Amino acid sequence: MKKLVYKRALAFLIDTLIVSLLIILMNIATGFEIPESPNISEYSDMLIREEITASEYIDTIIVENHEQEIETLNNSLVNISILILVFIIIPFFNKKTIGQALTGLKFKEKIKIHQLFIRNAVVNGLLFSIISLSTVFILDPKPYFALVGVLAIFQIVIVIKSGFMVLLNEDSKGLQDLWSKSEVIVEEV
Numbered sequence: 001m002k003k004l005v006y007k008r009a010l011a012f013l014i015d016t017l018i019v020s021l022l023i024i025l026m027n028i029a030t031g032f033e034i035p036e037s038p039n040i041s042e043y044s045d046m047l048i049r050e051e052i053t054a055s056e057y058i059d060t061i062i063v064e065n066h067e068q069e070i071e072t073l074n075n076s077l078v079n080i081s082i083l084i085l086v087f088i089i090i091p092f093f094n095k096k097t098i099g100q101a102l103t104g105l106k107f108k109e110k111i112k113i114h115q116l117f118i119r120n121a122v123v124n125g126l127l128f129s130i131i132s133l134s135t136v137f138i139l140d141p142k143p144y145f146a147l148v149g150v151l152a153i154f155q156i157v158i159v160i161k162s163g164f165m166v167l168l169n170e171d172s173k174g175l176q177d178l179w180s181k182s183e184v185i186v187e188e189v
Helices: 002-030 039-048 054-071 073-094 098-103 113-123 126-135 141-168 175-180
Strands: 105-107 184-186
Touching (some): 002 073, 002 105, 002 141, 039 054, 054 073, 054 141, 073 098, 073 113, 073 126, 113 126
Antiparallel strands (some): 105 184
């Protein structure tokens, strides 16, 4: 089983590198740059000089971050699309991700789209990203910041728990395997 754990970790690393490379290439191709917020350093200086309160500083940072989320919406949509391509579309048609193919792994049975979505909601934060994007226009900055903060913590806990489950369970199954009712196995040669 340890061999399966190592292969799964390597496959995930390969897939993550592919996603990162595709995102970088798309950013270069589109000329995307993260918009800078010139006011943050100014507000930090004002806080240090005690010209504004910590509460005013936090409120300002929340609003600036909310505005930046809106400004980078197209980039976020491209990032989500790349995640869907690499972790849902390709394995749906090939029964394995690129990383799994390179490490000799595959899904035990034909995997369905909803199973792949569940797996990616757990491991890659796909649901977190979709909720964040869909609420940025609906919620005011403070509730949005609170929602995204809670969801981010929840996502981190799920990923850590799932990682430990893969490492420590005899069958090497994580939350993504259990919740999606799917299994990754070593491909027979």
